[in-house]
Amino acid sequence: MSETAERADADPGEYDVVVEDARVVTPTAAFRGSVAVSDGEIAAVESGRIDADGVARVDAAGRVLMPGIVDLHGDDIERHLRPRSNARVEVPMALVAADRANVAAGITTKFHAIAFEEAPEKDRSPELASRIVDAVGSTDSLLADHRIHARCEITDDACVDAVEAVLARGAATLVSVMSHVPGKGQFRDVERFRSYYENDANLSGRDADALIEERTNLSEATLSARVDRVVSAARTAGAVVASHDDETPVEVERLRERGVAISEYPITLDAAERARDLGMTTAMGAPNLVRGGSQWGNLSTSDAIAADAADVLLADYHPPSLLAAPFVDTGEPLPVRVARVTAAPADAVGLTDRGRIEAGARADLVLVDPEPTPVVERAFVAGEPVFRAEAAR
Template identity: 75%
Template sequence: MSEVVETTDCTNGTTTTYDVVVEDARIVTPNEVVRGSVAVDDGRIVAVETGEFDADGDTHIDADGRVLMPGLIDLHGDDIEQHLYPRSNAAVDPPMALASADRANISSGITTKFHAIAFEDNPEKDRSPELAMDLVESIRSNDSLLADHRIHARCEITDAPCIDAVEEVLVNDAASLVSVMSHVPGKGQFRNIEKFREYYENDANLSVEEADELIEERISLTEAELSTRIDRIVTAARDSGVVVASHDDETPVEVERLDDRGIDISEYPITLDAAQRARDLGMFTAMGAPNLVRGGSQWGNLATEEAIEEDVADALLADYHPPSLLAAPFVDTGETLSTRVARVTKNPADAVGLTDRGRVKEGARADLILVDPEPTPVVEHALVDGEPVYKAEAPR
C-alpha cells in the first residue's frame, strides 16, 4: 500500500485520509447512476458522495464525467487457451500465458477472473487433464498478477480420466467453481451430429476416421453412466463448498434432472425453454457476452438478447472474448445502466458467494474501473482491492 496523503478540511479542522479519490464520475451504483465522487481506503470503498466532494488522496483521478463502475467478474473465460497456444501446437510456458492473459483481462475491466480450464482429453485441440493441472498450479502459485485469478474447472464428463482429475482439484481446494459438460453428438450444442463432426474435424484437426471414432465412443455412453459421473463431481464440489454449473442445457427435462442433482448455475442454455425452466427452479442463468455483442449465437442457439428480453439471463460471461464483457452493459437493451452492469458485476459475484465485491457502495471491496464508453467502451483506470493497477488515458 502506498503512503497515504493527509489533507485538512479548513472549514471544520478535521483531517481526511484516503488512498484514492475519484471525482466527477457517473457512478453506477446497484440501484441508480449518480454524478459524484468515490473515496477508497485500505482496500475498501469508504465514501460515495454526490455533488462536490472536498477531499484528496494519494491517488486523485478526475473522471470528467466518465463512467465509474465495479470491476467486472467473469465466471467463465477460456481465453487463457489463446495465450497458451497462440497457434495450434505452438505453446508458450504457462506463466507467460498467464501474465499475458492477466494484462488483457485487466485492460478489459475484468478484476475477478474465473479461468474456465478445460479438463478434456483432446490433445488435437490442445486440451488434456495434464495440461489443465499445469494451468491450475500456475495460477495458484503466481503472486505477481494484477487481477484476482480463480479456477473454474470445466469437466468433460465423457472423458473418465477428467472426472478423477477434477475430483483431485476439488479435494485440494484449488477450484472456486466447477462445471460439468458433455459434448455428445446428437445432444446440446451438437444436437446435429454433422455439426459435431465438422467441429472436431475443423477446430480440433481430427481426421474423418478419428471424428467417427469419437462419435461412436461418446454415443455409446449410457445416461446412467453420465449421471453417475455428474454425481461424483457434485459430491466433491459440495464437500469443498464449491458452486456447480452445467453447460449447454437443452430441454426443461434435462434442467430438472440437473437441478435434482444439485446443479446451481445453468451456463449457456441453448433453448429458451431450458432457460425458463432453470429460472423457475431457482437456478442462476448465465449467457455469453459475445453472443449479445455480435447479435446472436454462432451455433444458432438461444440469443442472449432474447434471454434478456424474457428475463432469464442473470449474468453474462466473457467466454472466449474478454472485451465483449466490457462492451455488453453498454448494449442498449431498454433497461437501466445499473441493471445491465449488474449482470457483469454484482450478479455473478453473488452467484458464487463473493458478496464483498461487484457493487459501488460503502464497505465493498474497492475493485473499480473507470470507463470511457464512446466510441467503444475502453478502460482508462482500474483498481483491484483498492490498488491502482492500470492506467491508459487517451490524450484529450
C-alpha cells in the same frame, strides 16, 4: 450529504484516493458523483464532490465508474497458451499475458474456465489443465484476483478423476459439468459434431467417426453417475456447480435435483426459463450479445434478456465483449446491465464483498470511456491502482 451519499467508517483524512466527476454506477442508480477509497474498500459514495484534504484525486471527466467485472467463465487463456496452431508458450507467460489483457478489459475477478478434457486436437488435457491450476495458485505477480472454474468433460472418466483431485485440494471454487456428445446440446446435430471435429479440431474423418461411436455408446446412467461424483466433490470442497449447454427443461430439472446451481449457455429459451423458475442462475455469453446472436444458431443472449432469463454474462472466449456488454442497449437502465457482469456473478459464487459500488465493498473499480467503443482508462483492485491507459483529452 446528498440523498445518494454513503460513508463507511473511514475519516476523510484517511482516504487513499478519490475518483471524482464520474458517472458512478451503483446497484440502484447512475449519477454524476465521486467515490472515495480507503484501505482497500469503498469508503464514501456521493453525488458531487467529496471534501477531503491531502488526498490523491482522479478526475474522471464524466467517464463511467463501475465495479470491476467478475468473469465466471473465460477460456481465453488458451489463446495465450497457443497464439498460433503450432506455437505453444509456457504456462506462466500465458497466465501473465491473460492477466494484463483481462484487466485492460475491466475484469478484476477472473475465473479461468479450464477444460479438463482429453482433446489433443484442441490442445486440451487433464495434465495441462492441472498445470494451469497450479500456476494460478502459485503466481504472485498478477494484477487481478484469479480463480479456477474447473470444466469437467464427463464423457471421460479420467477427467472426472482429475477434477475430483483439484476439488479435494481446494484449488477450484467453481466447477461445471459438460458432455460433448453428438446429438445433444451444442452438438444436437450429429453432422455438426462431425464437422466441428473435422474442420475446427483437425480430426480425420475416421477419428471423428470413432469419437462419435465412443461417446454415443455412453449410457445416461454412466453420465449421471459422473455428474453425481463431481457434485459430491464440489459440495465437500464448498464449490459451486454449473452445467453447460442445457437443452431441455427436463434436463435442467434433473441437474437442479443433483445440486447444480448455475445454468451456463442454455441453448433453448425453454431451458433458460426453467432454470430461472427453479432458482438457478442463468448465464449467457457476452460475445453472443455483442455480435447479435449465437455463432451456433442457439439461444441469443438478447432473447434471453428480453425473457428475463439471463442473470449473468460471461466472457467465454473474448474478454472485451464482457466490457462492451453493459453498453449494449437492451432497453434497461445502466445499473441493471452493469449488474449482469458485476454483482450478479459475484453473488452467484458467494463473493458478496465485491461487484457493487457501495460503502464497505471491496474497492474493485474500473473507469470506462464508453465511446466509440468501451475502453478501460483506469482500474483498481482492492483499492490498488493496477492499470492506467488514458488517451489525450
